[in-house]
Amino acid sequence: MNIEKIKFQLDKNSDQHLYIQLYSKIKKLILDGTLKPHTKLPPIRKFADELNVNNVTIVNAYNLLQKENLVYKKVGSGTFVNIINYDMDIEVDYKQYLYTLNKEKINHYIYNSENIIDFSNTTPTNDLFPVEDFKYVINLVLDRDKGNAFKYQESQGYYPLRETIKNYLSNYTINCDTSNIQIISGAQQGIDILSKALIDYGDIVFTESPTYTGAIAAFKSRAAKIIEIPIKKDGIDLNYLEDKLRNFRPKFIYVMPNFQNPTGYTYSKLKKIKLLELANKYETLVVEDDYLNDISFNNKYPETLKSLDKNNRVIYIKSFSKTFMPGLRLGFMIIPISIQNEILVAKHISDISTSGLMQRVLDLYIKMGLFKKHINEINKIYKKRFDLMVKSLSNYIPKQVSYSIPEGGLNFWLSLPHGYLSDELHELCFKKGILITPGSIFYANKVKSNSFRISIASVNESIIEAGISRLSEIINDLFNKSDINKYHFNPLTHL
Numbered sequence: 001m002n003i004e005k006i007k008f009q010l011d012k013n014s015d016q017h018l019y020i021q022l023y024s025k026i027k028k029l030i031l032d033g034t035l036k037p038h039t040k041l042p043p044i045r046k047f048a049d050e051l052n053v054n055n056v057t058i059v060n061a062y063n064l065l066q067k068e069n070l071v072y073k074k075v076g077s078g079t080f081v082n083i084i085n086y087d088m089d090i091e092v093d094y095k096q097y098l099y100t101l102n103k104e105k106i107n108h109y110i111y112n113s114e115n116i117i118d119f120s121n122t123t124p125t126n127d128l129f130p131v132e133d134f135k136y137v138i139n140l141v142l143d144r145d146k147g148n149a150f151k152y153q154e155s156q157g158y159y160p161l162r163e164t165i166k167n168y169l170s171n172y173t174i175n176c177d178t179s180n181i182q183i184i185s186g187a188q189q190g191i192d193i194l195s196k197a198l199i200d201y202g203d204i205v206f207t208e209s210p211t212y213t214g215a216i217a218a219f220k221s222r223a224a225k226i227i228e229i230p231i232k233k234d235g236i237d238l239n240y241l242e243d244k245l246r247n248f249r250p251k252f253i254y255v256m257p258n259f260q261n262p263t264g265y266t267y268s269k270l271k272k273i274k275l276l277e278l279a280n281k282y283e284t285l286v287v288e289d290d291y292l293n294d295i296s297f298n299n300k301y302p303e304t305l306k307s308l309d310k311n312n313r314v315i316y317i318k319s320f321s322k323t324f325m326p327g328l329r330l331g332f333m334i335i336p337i338s339i340q341n342e343i344l345v346a347k348h349i350s351d352i353s354t355s356g357l358m359q360r361v362l363d364l365y366i367k368m369g370l371f372k373k374h375i376n377e378i379n380k381i382y383k384k385r386f387d388l389m390v391k392s393l394s395n396y397i398p399k400q401v402s403y404s405i406p407e408g409g410l411n412f413w414l415s416l417p418h419g420y421l422s423d424e425l426h427e428l429c430f431k432k433g434i435l436i437t438p439g440s441i442f443y444a445n446k447v448k449s450n451s452f453r454i455s456i457a458s459v460n461e462s463i464i465e466a467g468i469s470r471l472s473e474i475i476n477d478l479f480n481k482s483d484i485n486k487y488h489f490n491p492l493t494h495l
């Protein structure tokens, strides 16, 4: 539709700034498809005259739209509607879950997204992506490598990148050989190709409970039988684990020892060592998914299992999605020599190789010291969000809700008193524009859960406090409306 034909009415008596009103109206037209991609927005002066407002009002509204990638500017030509790509969160099961809940609500969510505060999404916000530095490095690579950058890359990965990673890993006291490194198109692919390479129908895999939904989906796609081992604040329940190891031989134990998803818990060093001892005793492999180790809030990076692994029991998976840019689809694994061939075959069948161009760019990016610089920068931003979240939780969350404060990562795990369901809370929140992730999706077997996850990845500082205050009101509403409150009220103390 031609935007010139649309009548915009701004309310000069409203408390809301005129530029916000205009921004919201245009945003709605873009999101509901009325304004098609590449439609030109009216020139600033002309639009300001028409609406009888200052030029600055239009400029501010356009700037806000641009910040959210809803429009793009072409120098000398004007401002145009962008192609809209609704945010994808990796946790596919969760989105499917939302879809089954009610499609109309999804539409409601999309169309009114300016009011949504999304604590459910673990994808970093766009402002955290180092676009300019990346552009600079990609041009250097293209000038240097020309057509070579677009050839098929060897399946194991671009050799110089594997070497760079090997050197980089010495910062984390992980010693490995370049030949043990396998480049992957994101950690999810790593989990998937491991499943393809190692799991046959009916094989057993152990996971923490709760655990990452993408891993559950990959293991189930291979018809694995999943045995869930409860996780405590200081790591996996070792007694339970050993009990299961005595009776079953898993293909591997899949764990996230640092800043676990969804709980945010970090294993104590002792538990890491004991877990490795058990893996050795029962001759099983451990898959360590290190998706977030670089985001630490107390200046200490907890040791990885891999750095403690003396017997080559650990398959280490590292993602660059939360610490760099998820759309690059880059990660790597360190794999014991004994399973290298199977992994290489599975990788080749999956996508032949990870993008050679992106591998070359990442290689140079790390070599130029830009990756380290970037990690430092995002840590500062996440730390501010983290501090605000901790303060807001302490100020607003009802005392009956228990949680612990993680040492790093992006996730907080909160628990309602027993008897309350986080699915119900999620529904209530959804209606009021707050997105949380109910605990029930993080279990391989269907369970009811009183816990839920909130993340600081997709929320800017400006909305964290308001979001937690709103969430707290909704939790209080849940307590007030429910009979459980009267009969089973079982306040847990803050942990």
Ligand SMILES: Cc1ncc(COP(=O)(O)O)c(C=O)c1O
Pocket (backbone or CB within 6 Å): 090, 091, 122, 185, 186, 187, 188, 189, 212, 214, 256, 261, 289, 291, 318, 319, 320, 321, 326, 330, 331
């Ligand atoms: C624990 C965990 N592992 C793996 C992934 C997938 O990461 P990638 O984008 O590198 O595939 C995620 C994404 O959220 C995750 O939370």
